[in-house]
Amino acid sequence: MTSNYEISEAMTIKLDSQLPEIQEFVEGIRRAPDRGFSLTPAQTKIALKNALRYVPEEFHETLAPEFLEELRTRGRIYAYRFRPAGRLYGKPIEEYKGNCIEGKAFQVMIENNLDFDVALYPYELVTYGETGSVCQNWLQYRLIKKYLEVMTDQQTLVMESGHPVGLFPSRPESPRVIITNALMVGMFDNQKDWEIAEQMGVANYGQMTAGGWMYIGPQGIVHGTFNTLLNAGRLKLGVPHDGDIRGFLFISSGLGGMSGAQGKSVEIAQGVGIIAEVDESRIQTRYEQGWVSKRSADLEEVFRIAAEYLQKKEPMSIAYQGNVVDLLEYAVKNKIKVDLLSDQTSCHVVHEGGYCPQGITFEERTRLLGEDRVEFARLVDESLRRHYELISTLVERGTYFFDYGNSFMKAVYDAGVQEISKNGVDEKDGFIFPSYVEDIMGPELFDYGYGPFRWVCLSGKKEDLQKTDMAAMNCIDPNRRGQDRDNYIWIKDAEKNKLVVGTQARILYQDAEGRIKIALKFNEMIRDGEIGAVMLGRDHHDVSGTDSPFRETANIKDGSNVMADMAVQSFAGDAARGMSLVSLHNGGGVGIGKAINGGFGLVLDGSERVDKVIKSALLWDVMGGVARRSWARNEHSIETSIEFNERYKGKGHITVPFIPDEELIERLVGSASHLLGRAVVVPN
Numbered sequence: 001m002t003s004n005y006e007i008s009e010a011m012t013i014k015l016d017s018q019l020p021e022i023q024e025f026v027e028g029i030r031r032a033p034d035r036g037f038s039l040t041p042a043q044t045k046i047a048l049k050n051a052l053r054y055v056p057e058e059f060h061e062t063l064a065p066e067f068l069e070e071l072r073t074r075g076r077i078y079a080y081r082f083r084p085a086g087r088l089y090g091k092p093i094e095e096y097k098g099n100c101i102e103g104k105a106f107q108v109m110i111e112n113n114l115d116f117d118v119a120l121y122p123y124e125l126v127t128y129g130e131t132g133s134v135c136q137n138w139l140q141y142r143l144i145k146k147y148l149e150v151m152t153d154q155q156t157l158v159m160e161s162g163h164p165v166g167l168f169p170s171r172p173e174s175p176r177v178i179i180t181n182a183l184m185v186g187m188f189d190n191q192k193d194w195e196i197a198e199q200m201g202v203a204n205y206g207q208m209t210a211g212g213w214m215y216i217g218p219q220g221i222v223h224g225t226f227n228t229l230l231n232a233g234r235l236k237l238g239v240p241h242d243g244d245i246r247g248f249l250f251i252s253s254g255l256g257g258m259s260g261a262q263g264k265s266v267e268i269a270q271g272v273g274i275i276a277e278v279d280e281s282r283i284q285t286r287y288e289q290g291w292v293s294k295r296s297a298d299l300e301e302v303f304r305i306a307a308e309y310l311q312k313k314e315p316m317s318i319a320y321q322g323n324v325v326d327l328l329e330y331a332v333k334n335k336i337k338v339d340l341l342s343d344q345t346s347c348h349v350v351h352e353g354g355y356c357p358q359g360i361t362f363e364e365r366t367r368l369l370g371e372d373r374v375e376f377a378r379l380v381d382e383s384l385r386r387h388y389e390l391i392s393t394l395v396e397r398g399t400y401f402f403d404y405g406n407s408f409m410k411a412v413y414d415a416g417v418q419e420i421s422k423n424g425v426d427e428k429d430g431f432i433f434p435s436y437v438e439d440i441m442g443p444e445l446f447d448y449g450y451g452p453f454r455w456v457c458l459s460g461k462k463e464d465l466q467k468t469d470m471a472a473m474n475c476i477d478p479n480r481r482g483q484d485r486d487n488y489i490w491i492k493d494a495e496k497n498k499l500v501v502g503t504q505a506r507i508l509y510q511d512a513e514g515r516i517k518i519a520l521k522f523n524e525m526i527r528d529g530e531i532g533a534v535m536l537g538r539d540h541h542d543v544s545g546t547d548s549p550f551r552e553t554a555n556i557k558d559g560s561n562v563m564a565d566m567a568v569q570s571f572a573g574d575a576a577r578g579m580s581l582v583s584l585h586n587g588g589g590v591g592i593g594k595a596i597n598g599g600f601g602l603v604l605d606g607s608e609r610v611d612k613v614i615k616s617a618l619l620w621d622v623m624g625g626v627a628r629r630s631w632a633r634n635e636h637s638i639e640t641s642i643e644f645n646e647r648y649k650g651k652g653h654i655t656v657p658f659i660p661d662e663e664l665i666e667r668l669v670g671s672a673s674h675l676l677g678r679a680v681v682v683p684n
Helices: 003-008 040-052 057-074 102-111 138-150 191-199 219-236 259-267 278-288 298-314 325-332 347-354 362-371 371-398 408-414 438-442 462-474 482-492 512-527 566-576 606-629 635-647 663-672
Strands: 126-128 153-159 162-167 176-183 249-253 272-277 294-296 315-319 452-459 506-510 535-540 581-586 596-604
Touching: 040 057, 040 191, 057 371, 102 138, 102 452, 102 535, 102 596, 138 153, 138 162, 138 298, 162 294, 176 294, 176 347, 191 347, 191 371, 219 452, 219 482, 219 506, 249 259, 249 315, 249 325, 249 596, 259 315, 272 278, 272 298, 278 315, 298 315, 298 325, 315 362, 325 371, 347 362, 452 462, 452 512, 462 506, 462 512, 482 566, 482 635, 506 512, 512 535, 512 596, 512 606, 535 566, 566 581, 566 606, 596 606, 606 635
Parallel strands: 153 176, 176 581, 249 272, 272 315, 294 315
Antiparallel strands: 153 162, 452 506, 452 535, 535 596, 581 596
């Protein structure tokens, strides 16, 4: 058998041969709950061996008991000893070691994801969404850093569920990093088997931009939430097409990573929002950052403040420290008019701490997670059923409720509320309340190609962000479409709205043409020395990035909403066209087995090579999704595809569907209904 000495000698890139000192945890930093330990003795042995394979043999005697204690008491091996001391944050790019600009840029992004001001549970490498992690443990973090420091533009780093597999020879036109996360084989693609795999140290929940290293703080979802609220008002509340939601009340829950955007979004949309949150530390964070304006644990006070600002038609966001079910109980009992209603708790991990049940404190929730998961799950399901009843009552009174793509309605269905199913049989056709993508985001934005384009100024300079804001604004024609008018106003006011948390970054919804135009302008500015290097990216929650029947593909009605072809094609196409980073994940914001999502990162360095990548890859990344939506007979995507075929005649071409006559189909199926009732039932 090969000796550990021979193994060590075979590697030049490896962890240091000195054991780090155990670091103290900084007081006041949020910590992840005990995730639960459920491995068999045989699986536990493998889990320990899996962690120890990162470190030299001489440290195994010391580390094995530490790792076992973490596994037993935290439910995961985090290897806390290996976390660097103090605060991690995205520093200016020139402060990082590296042999290529991409290697240094990715270090900026990773450390921004783990910033105390950005990450939900920074000590457990969780960026947002309760479980969305950069990688599994600090051993992996240290090794990833070493690889990025030595990587050249002739190499590609391969990442599999947080583990750096290694560097492989490639070429400058290839991706520098290829990432996959939690791609479970079909029969094991479920929450229970994923839990076992993560405890064993072989699966990582990347969410979307956490394990894809492209998270930019809660700003990343502000523009999408703003667009959702604005268009909900226009479509459902009679707000003019160029109006806002002043004088209207929005209620939701969650002030964590993505959900932390809700207070800021409702104020930018000029409405009044009440956001429930059970974790006081998350309220404190958002209050100190200016992302909620007022806070209270008194329901009477909360609704009094809301009424005052509704009457004045002035914007206001209020954090309610308490359970959203209690908040809705109060609204129902006191017959308070609620115009818009949603939920942004982490229901993709509803029984793993993402949803706190009514009747217990946040601290009790954390205790039960570690000590009695069966009782915790029972309380969660009971609370979800009551939550659903209150929503139904408010909807009957005129409230517009929409699922914000956090798997809330699926969690309600799984809790035993079968009547939430649209077809009354299963969840395949969705639910009786619309997803925000189904009703708003899909038809109004995604079908045209508009999605969450974003960038990070790698210099860390505020003035670079100001210059890119101005350049982006000058690239938008506000008279082209209503979406462009909204986006023009958004970017014009972006600095005033104080959106930056962490490094200097911006979110701006754009279509394919807009993204290309802005990216080319940025690259030109870098070439001319006006600004430093820029990282481009997007949320995976985009036009083409994610296949998710309960969210991103909720408005695809041809039956292909359950297929994962689009996300995989997005990932493969971006890799083929030379994006700097490509990633493909299982789960996203809705949970393991419920979505496949792909993302990218592109480092702008001012080169002509990058100009070519921009023109090819950004066009593909958007229009691949528009083409899929067009083939599902989505009207606005058909219009956009026809425009594409005209504009890119001789260069590109999209297959556009013929539209059958509805009366023909109805007549034919109606006349054959006595035969169609004999369908054979296929056993599970």
